[in-house]
Amino acid sequence: MQKEDTGGILAEYRAGPDLFRILCWLASAGVVLALGWIVGEIVIAAMPAMQKFGWDFITNSVWAPNRDRFGVLPFIIGTALSSFLAILIAFPLGLGIAIFLTENFLPPGVRNVVRFVVEMLAAIPSVVYGLWGIFVVIPIVKVIGDWAVQNFSGLAIVGPTAYGNSLITASIVLALMILPTLTAISRNALSSVPGTLREGAYALGATRWEAILGVILPTAAPGVVAATILSLGRAMGETMAVAMLIGNSSRLTWSIFEPSGTLAGLLANQFAEASGLQVSALMYAALLLVVITLGVNLIGEAVLRHTQRKTAGIR
């Protein structure tokens, strides 16, 4: 039988109709269909707004539901900036803790305790993150913001005034929310590096960090990138905590100390009360979010393919 080589180690091992394989195929098809359905529903709901505004929706900065004028540029910038900042904070911290937990810095008992404490963060509801942000992070950000404005007010990202409810507050809390996911999956990726590779590196005389940076991290890179993409997706789609902390302003600003808005936060705030064209505009915003996620993912895939070229053949 001339069948296309679709890969997988069991590929050569097909002996006929395999019920389990069909089941797995159905599950995969189901996943693709589910997304298609969801996106389909969003597109249908967004049609009126898309027809009315077209590309202007993306370039306009005015969001005035009562005047039927909708433009989401400030929210796109807010989404991009807040997610980027969140990953910027969470990535080194998460990877650091993951390395800390997989290399033998700590005795195994303590390691487990640290691991469960970090994973406990995942269980905290987003509303509680919002409340913690209000009680703890906002006062701190205000102090730092006032200091930054006094000394660096020339920079665009610092801006003329510092607010507590601002982009940086939301980014800090977002970083904390995505940290457990990033850490847990990176930890899995790092600990699944075969022991032989590790031993080989040490046997050749590498120091601990030479082994980590030169051998273990590159091998675990696909897993770490997957963790980052998963966390980035969560950061871009987070609604509740961001809506409580970011100040929800529809004014275009690049300053991290000023109130801003994200697409997901916009949805969370306005969906329940929206009617008519506003609902359609909100769905258009949701569609944009999906497209942005797609763009980020494609970049991630490119990065992944680049790192994989270096470590091909290790598995």
Added chain:
Amino acid sequence: MNTESADPATFLYGNTASHTWRSWTNRFLSGLVIVFSVITFVPLISILYLVVKNGSPLLTAAIFTELPPAAGMTGGGFGNALVGTFVMVGIGLAIAAPIGILSAIFINEYATRSVLARAVRLVAKLLTGIPSIICGVFAFAVVVVTLGTFSAYAGGVALAVLMLPTILLTSEQALIGVQSAYREASIGLGATSLQTILRVVLPDALPAIMTGIMLAVARAAGETAPLIFTALFSQFWAKSLNEPTASLSVLIYNFSSVPFQHQIDMAWTASLVLVVFVTMANIAAQLAFTKKP
């Protein structure tokens, strides 16, 4: 295990021969990682401390058996919300876990380079970026409008959509983490592909899959937006799965946004209970599946 012999790390440092420099870099990086971990622990402990401090005053046995207090009332509990969260996360898991794990098996074991596999990987990553409110709106359009009422089923479906990408992606990573030597050995022994997957690959990947499942469960238990649009809320004990159902996350959302102090205190207690229960489930699940040497 630093040997004093010739510099083997040429792929990192070129021809730097300084032994002292290497060990200083080593110590510096170790120190950096410890500093990072400490930095992370500060906000972590801060949140947990806040939740424990605000939540423990009202932590009594009554909260598991009584119904939520209305505004201006004292006492009460959230037994129905606890049951509701269990049930809806359970339904969501029953839908998302099989689909996620089976899809991961397909794209990693059976047809890794096929069009469907690539599509599934892309779709899973796209699904991660979907705001939780859209999951709720989708489940509303599909389940609530069809059944004619808010229900625990709809809540379960919304949570399933939320959990699916996490479970799928982490399962895929878990399966990748199983060394191909195991699969080859198994086939060499004459096992069928089904036996290989079920008896060699899956058990080896199970701890990592459980991590993914528990991450998904933790997130689902704490999300509000999907449940408001699908399961609404109830102040009474649930009599069936086809009616509005209370849940801890919606309870916390409701109680934290009113100006009545007793309800705000209850919201903190509910958060504490949620965190404790999910962590206990996490510990139980992971301990049950640790790799035995």
Added chain:
Amino acid sequence: MIFANVTKLSHWRSGQLLRNQAIDQLFYALITMTYRSFFLPLAFATASLAGTPAYAQQISGAGATFPAPLYQRWGVELNKIEPGIQVNYQSVGSGAGVKNFTQGVVDFGASDAAMTDEEIAKVASGVVMIPATAGEIVFAYNLPGVPALKLSREAMVGIFLGKIKTWNDPLIAKANEGVQLPRTPIQVAYRSDGSGTTFVFTQHLSAISKDFDDQVGTDKSVTFPVGVGGKGNEGVTSLIKQSVGTIGYVEYGYAKNNGLAMASLENKAGKFIAPDLENGAATLANVQMPENLRVWPIDPEGETDYPLASFTWLLLYKKYPDAAKLAALKKFVSWSLTEGQKFAPELGYIPLPAPVVEKAQAALATVQ
């Protein structure tokens, strides 16, 4: 070892022992988790059902966030008197409440903005709007040392249009003779989420100022030229509490329970009225109620009228096919209109004036 033995793979090497253990663990875990997620909670629920009469009638409603605490209290209190009636209410927002009501997935809806004629036309079985309670919106502010602020109509509009930037501006000082106003900059706090509160607030300001109407307009969610947005009344409340110099609009109950200072507002007659449940009740009693009971005192003219008081409505279908549900619902609504009103002041709501209750009861009688 049960399941592994059944499959009899005796030609495997001894390493299979560990694999079989893993399979057993897998099945065991699946069973345990199913038990824990499904059967145990159902057992809980069934056990607790022992206390519920078999004939309990379930009624569910969804809608406005503002009256939610009161409606939920009514549900619980009525259930104490009549264990056979269980009324559930969840706040989803007035807009979502109207949508749910139109789609028929709830038994009753609730909205701060009642329903427009177009929305009513979409409901097949007809709509009866019943005012259930009322509230007032206050200007809450954070200015230590100034416990009783008076805001003229120009000041109100100027602050929210960003024209008045500091507290010691002459426009504010004019109405507050003898009060030392600091030079602190004014920070405005508004509602970032769509809400009936914003609707009533902007409706009044648009009515008293053409400028405001042109620049901002009236709607559940608008774009203010200045300020920071908070989510929900509680979000605006926390914004006000956090920084000195902040002023925002919130419902009376939130300002009262959080100890925020509230400004006295100038009404059409030129008098400065402090926010108070009695003032609000008196204002609403003077309102002329039309046939469908949908009315807002947008700019009341009486001497003691508070300018920002408004009703909130329960939305019922004209016809209910289920007789038992209809009876329970009618009992709930008529109880709330009479006995239920005594819970209102304690929670920060304005009790309905007697003439309004009469009209509401009459409207309720038309529900079949």
